Amino acid sequence: MEDLYQFDQEYRDHISTVDARGKRIWVFPKKPKGKFHTLRIIVAIILLFLLFIGPFIKIDGHPFFLLNIIDRRFIIFGIPFWPQDFHLFVLALISLVLFIVLFTVIYGRVWCGWACPQTIFMEMVFRKIEYWIEGDANRQRKLDKMPLNGEKIFKRGLKQLIFFIIALIISHLVMAYIIGVDQVKEIVTQSPMNHLAGFAGLMFNTIIFYFVFANLREQVCIALCPYGRLQGVFVGQNTIAVMYDWLRGEPRGRIRKNKKEQDTEKGDCIDCKMCVHVCPTGIDIRNGTQLECINCTACMDACDEVMTKIKRPKGLIRLASYESIKEGVKNLFTTRVIGYSAILIFLVALQVYLLTTREPVETTVVRVPGMLYQEQENNRISNLYNIQFVNKTFEEITLDVRLKDYTNGEIKRVGGEPLVVPSNEFVEGVFFIELPKEVINKTKTNLVIEVLVGNETIDEVKTNFLGPVVRNIE
Ligand code: SF4
Ligand code: SF4
Numbered sequence: 293m294e295d296l297y298q299f300d301q302e303y304r305d306h307i308s309t310v311d312a313r314g315k316r317i318w319v320f321p322k323k324p325k326g327k328f329h330t331l332r333i334i335v336a337i338i339l340l341f342l343l344f345i346g347p348f349i350k351i352d353g354h355p356f357f358l359l360n361i362i363d364r365r366f367i368i369f370g371i372p373f374w375p376q377d378f379h380l381f382v383l384a385l386i387s388l389v390l391f392i393v394l395f396t397v398i399y400g401r402v403w404c405g406w407a408c409p410q411t412i413f414m415e416m417v418f419r420k421i422e423y424w425i426e427g428d429a430n431r432q433r434k435l436d437k438m439p440l441n442g443e444k445i446f447k448r449g450l451k452q453l454i455f456f457i458i459a460l461i462i463s464h465l466v467m468a469y470i471i472g473v474d475q476v477k478e479i480v481t482q483s484p485m486n487h488l489a490g491f492a493g494l495m496f497n498t499i500i501f502y503f504v505f506a507n508l509r510e511q512v513c514i515a516l517c518p519y520g521r522l523q524g525v526f527v528g529q530n531t532i533a534v535m536y537d538w539l540r541g542e543p544r545g546r547i548r549k550n551k552k553e554q555d556t557e558k559g560d561c562i563d564c565k566m567c568v569h570v571c572p573t574g575i576d577i578r579n580g581t582q583l584e585c586i587n588c589t590a591c592m593d594a595c596d597e598v599m600t601k602i603k604r605p606k607g608l609i610r611l612a613s614y615e616s617i618k619e620g621v622k623n624l625f626t627t628r629v630i631g632y633s634a635i636l637i638f639l640v641a642l643q644v645y646l647l648t649t650r651e652p653v654e655t656t657v658v659r660v661p662g663m664l665y666q667e668q669e670n671n672r673i674s675n676l677y678n679i680q681f682v683n684k685t686f687e688e689i690t691l692d693v694r695l696k697d698y699t700n701g702e703i704k705r706v707g708g709e710p711l712v713v714p715s716n717e718f719v720e721g722v723f724f725i726e727l728p729k730e731v732i733n734k735t736k737t738n739l740v741i742e743v744l745v746g747n748e749t750i751d752e753v754k755t756n757f758l759g760p761v762v763r764n765i766e
Pocket of ligand 2: 534567570571572573574575576577584585586587588589590591592
């Protein structure tokens with residue numbers, strides 16, 4: 293058996309969870325156990341903990357995370373973002389896409405099996421409750437086939453009730469990320485009539501989450517998730533993924549009774565199908581890499597247990613690339629993988645640099661449209677400008693403005709009071725710039741305005757100044 297693709301490819305013509313008549317085949321995965329599953333539980337607990345405390349973390353009374361699309365208020369890792377930071381958002385988005393592509397090309401669907409909220413909630417919360425109430429896969433199948441009786445009504449009813457409550461909690465959590473935990477508290481503690489839109493949003497989300505986890509389940513990863521659908525493009529022969537070592541495993545065959553050792557002419561796979569029984573997406577990984585595989589590693593644990601029992605080396609199903617198995621290479625961290633990983637680290641570092649060095653104040657200066665210059669006393673010319681300061685910090689800032697390069701010019705603010713910009717707010721104003729006529733030698737003179745906090749220049753803005761038409765007299 294030289295090449296994996298010599299296997300019968302017929303399984304690729306349909307998805308494993310749909311039968312020949314197009315009817316859904318419900319997956320009853322066997323309870324997973326083993327070292328990878330224990331590791332996944334630890335990762336899931338940490339991620340769930342972070343996810344749930346996220347909206348409650350506040351720094352100086354401000355949320356650590358807020359993704360308020362409705363009011364266009366965004367706070368990420370305690371840093372407030374404004375619509376004016378759109379360029380950063382676009383850059384972050386491009387980096388993210390690049391990161392996802394590179395990451396998937398190297399490491400496959402690690403994200404799906406280990407960090408995706410859909411998988412974590414499904415496998416580590418909803419599925420665990422299902423095992424607790426209905427038992428392992430065989431007992432679940434039995435219950436499913438049972439006619440409607442007291443036991444079935446009680447178990448199914450209890451399960452669905454708990455599922456709905458958890459969907460309700462997730463819905464509140466998502467809302468807390470969007471509108472902030474204080475607003476969610478208000479919606480929960482006051483009459484729904486006072487917050488009709490918020491209440492409707494919470495209920496709508498709850499129904500969606502309940503439907504996803506109680507019914508759609510693995511179909512989200514197989515058919516709905518765009519990232520999952522793109523796997524066919526990203527994954528190549530060098531991608532690290534959960535792989536069956538067909539060179540070692542084939543030809544597969546059962547162990548004969550009272551014989552613990554495999555026949556020498558057979559491979560290590562005893563065709564026990566434990567890897568298939570534990571798979572939450574209902575596939576047989578021995579067929580090769582498939583779109584449905586979320587790299588959850590449950591089949592690796594199941595097969596390792598079997599290998600231990602039959603006294604064969606573990607790792608018949610393991611994290612490997614197609615090429616590494618074909619070529620018999622053990623080291624997965626090739627020069628290519630290290631090179632790509634270095635690019636990934638660079639992308640993350642670049643984002644951190646861009647976000648942390650962002651200017652605290654954004655200044656916009658626009659000459660009042662339709663206005664020409666004004667002649668002033670003392671042989672001076674003035675232009676009228678609109679100015680806007682956006683304070684992107686959580687501190688109140690008192691600003692000052694001055695002209696760079698034109699010490700004999702002057703900025704005169706209308707109103708004259710100090711320029712105080714409250715935290716995470718913006719102020720707008722109007723001001724004049726006055727220049728002596730003798731320094732104006734063009735119709736449009738370029739100017740730079742310095743924005744200062746105390747004596748420190750925190751921003752520089754370019755604008756221009758209209759003056760009288762200059763005529764050369766011959
Ligand atoms: S669990 Fe291992 S031995 Fe059993 S069928 Fe799967 S690959 Fe073969
Ligand atoms: S094939 Fe293995 S890793 Fe892939 S989804 Fe199934 S159990 Fe998880």
